[in-house]
Amino acid sequence: MSNVHIIGGGMAGSEAAWQCLQAGLTVKLYEMRPLKMTAAHQSGDLAELVCSNSLKSLLPDSAPGLLKAEMELLDSLIIRAAKGAAVPAGMALAVERTLFSKGVAEALGSFAKFERIDLEITSLPTPEDLEKSGDVWIVASGPLTSDGLANALQAMAPEGRRLHFYDAIAPVLEMDSINTDIVFKASRYDETGDGDYWNVPLNKEEYYAFVDAVIAAEKMPLHEFEDVKYFEACLPIEVMIERGRETLRFGPMKPVGLTDPRTGRWPYAAVQLRLENKQESMVSMVGFQTKMKWPEQKRVFQMLPGLEEVEFFRFGSVHRNTYLKSPDVLAKDLSFKVSPRIFLAGQVSGVEGYTESAALGLLAGRAAAAKALGKTFPMPPADCMIGALKHYVTEGGLGDFQPMNTNLGLLPTQPKVKGQSKIERKAFQARMARETFARYQGINS
Numbered sequence: 377m378s379n380v381h382i383i384g385g386g387m388a389g390s391e392a393a394w395q396c397l398q399a400g401l402t403v404k405l406y407e408m409r410p411l412k413m414t415a416a417h418q419s420g421d422l423a424e425l426v427c428s429n430s431l432k433s434l435l436p437d438s439a440p441g442l443l444k445a446e447m448e449l450l451d452s453l454i455i456r457a458a459k460g461a462a463v464p465a466g467m468a469l470a471v472e473r474t475l476f477s478k479g480v481a482e483a484l485g486s487f488a489k490f491e492r493i494d495l496e497i498t499s500l501p502t503p504e505d506l507e508k509s510g511d512v513w514i515v516a517s518g519p520l521t522s523d524g525l526a527n528a529l530q531a532m533a534p535e536g537r538r539l540h541f542y543d544a545i546a547p548v549l550e551m552d553s554i555n556t557d558i559v560f561k562a563s564r565y566d567e568t569g570d571g572d573y574w575n576v577p578l579n580k581e582e583y584y585a586f587v588d589a590v591i592a593a594e595k596m597p598l599h600e601f602e603d604v605k606y607f608e609a610c611l612p613i614e615v616m617i618e619r620g621r622e623t624l625r626f627g628p629m630k631p632v633g634l635t636d637p638r639t640g641r642w643p644y645a646a647v648q649l650r651l652e653n654k655q656e657s658m659v660s661m662v663g664f665q666t667k668m669k670w671p672e673q674k675r676v677f678q679m680l681p682g683l684e685e686v687e688f689f690r691f692g693s694v695h696r697n698t699y700l701k702s703p704d705v706l707a708k709d710l711s712f713k714v715s716p717r718i719f720l721a722g723q724v725s726g727v728e729g730y731t732e733s734a735a736l737g738l739l740a741g742r743a744a745a746a747k748a749l750g751k752t753f754p755m756p757p758a759d760c761m762i763g764a765l766k767h768y769v770t771e772g773g774l775g776d777f778q779p780m781n782t783n784l785g786l787l788p789t790q791p792k793v794k795g796q797s798k799i800e801r802k803a804f805q806a807r808m809a810r811e812t813f814a815r816y817q818g819i820n821s
């Protein structure tokens with residue numbers, strides 16, 4: 377019978393292992409820790425939470441709440457172990473981290489067909505070898521994938537340059553919360569169409585007040601291991617401002633070609649917002665990578681004209697990351713187009729966060745198990761939360777593909793109903809997602 381080989385015993389790899397064991401398969405899980413540590417992990421434990429101990433909200437109408445509920449219905453080990461190790465945290469699911477890891481290890485270890493092998497994997501089998509053996513592999517090596525394996529993954533991305541290493545990410549905003557009486561649509565020098573970008577106009581006074589606020593804002597302390605060189609194309613705005621108060625105006629806040637319809641002129645400076653999804657519910661701040669603390673990001677960015685009420689789907693952050701530009705290299709079942717018996721899961725596939733990584737591990741595990749058994753696993757549809765996340769990884773992401781955490785903006789936009797509050801609208805979206813998932817489960821069970 378076919379074996380499943382999983383690289384990485386983190387959130388995604390552990391979840392994938394559980395799904396494959398449940399399907400009756402033999403699983404070999406390769407984890408390089410503690411023999412070779414990453415820059416962030418502290419132990420050799422499976423499913424180690426590298427930073428916060430929270431798996432975020434349990435509120436049923438929130439995106440993380442929806443995702444966890446769907447995962448639980450799909451028999452997620454990570455959610456089960458988290459609930460078993462939960463500590464009081466209001467409406468969030470926070471855990472006692474060593475108890476959580478122990479729960480995961482014990483659940484996997486209870487299967488005779490499970491073997492953990494302490495080993496760093498640096499190469500992947502060829503499609504021909506896998507065809508012969510019938511084995512399947514799941515790569516779940518996380519944001520701190522070892523260099524040897526990163527090189528092997530690079531080789532799997534046919535045209536190269538598909539493997540991104542980057543240190544900083546820009547915030548993603550909720551389009552609905554932006555005042556479009558002020559923020560205007562235009563592309564530089566495009567006089568024909570409406571323009572693809574939304575633009576936040578600043579006058580001289582607003583620009584310098586904003587620069588001063590960024591300089592004064594509290595920044596996230598970087599760990600020693602994160603003291604890496606920034607890519608010049610991906611500099612945090614604070615680093616740019618260190619080079620001079622004008623740098624932003626000649627960089628990401630360049631106003632050239634952006635005619636403000638309210639004045640008929642170019643503003644003194646402008647922040648550009650780029651669509652993140654086809655539903656046009658999310659936009660990212662172009663070139664606005666930042667290491668300001670999250671409450672400071674909210675305070676400082678809400679100073680920008682038209683963004684006074686803005687809500688954040690994701691804050692900017694700075695840390696090392698390794699991920700593939702998955703929509704180019706993965707098939708819809710999370711397997712590599714060039715090697716259909718190798719699957720990708722977790723943060724390396726283009727999601728961000730503990731639960732999101734586990735969710736992708738769950739789906740890759742199910743899909744890989746099905747392939748090993750000569751079957752097909754029907755992926756959840758894109759209008760439930762876990763399906764939306766998977767859809768983003770295999771088919772989503774306009775322009776620069778950036779790792780995504782779960783948020784309601786990934787779900788199809790619901791038409792606005794007159795008089796409906798924002799909370800009611802989100803509740804409606806969540807209900808639609810729940811109904812879709814229930815129908816999917818009906819089909820899938």
Ligand SMILES: Cc1cc2nc3c(=O)[nH]c(=O)nc-3n(C[C@H](O)[C@H](O)[C@H](O)COP(=O)(O)OP(=O)(O)OC[C@H]3O[C@@H](n4cnc5c(N)ncnc54)[C@H](O)[C@@H]3O)c2cc1C
Nearest residue numbers: 384386387388408427428497517518522722723729730733
């Ligand atoms: C510094 C830092 C802080 C973070 N803080 C948070 C947070 O507070 N909240 C949050 O939700 N997310 C956080 N994240 C993101 C979080 O780490 C990931 O979302 C999540 O752990 C990813 O799960 P994963 O299974 O994809 O990777 P991991 O959980 O990292 O698991 C990957 C595993 O693969 C192993 N591995 C790597 N290369 C090899 C190899 N060649 N051979 C064998 N094994 C290998 C690693 O040792 C690791 O155990 C943080 C990430 C970093 C880097």
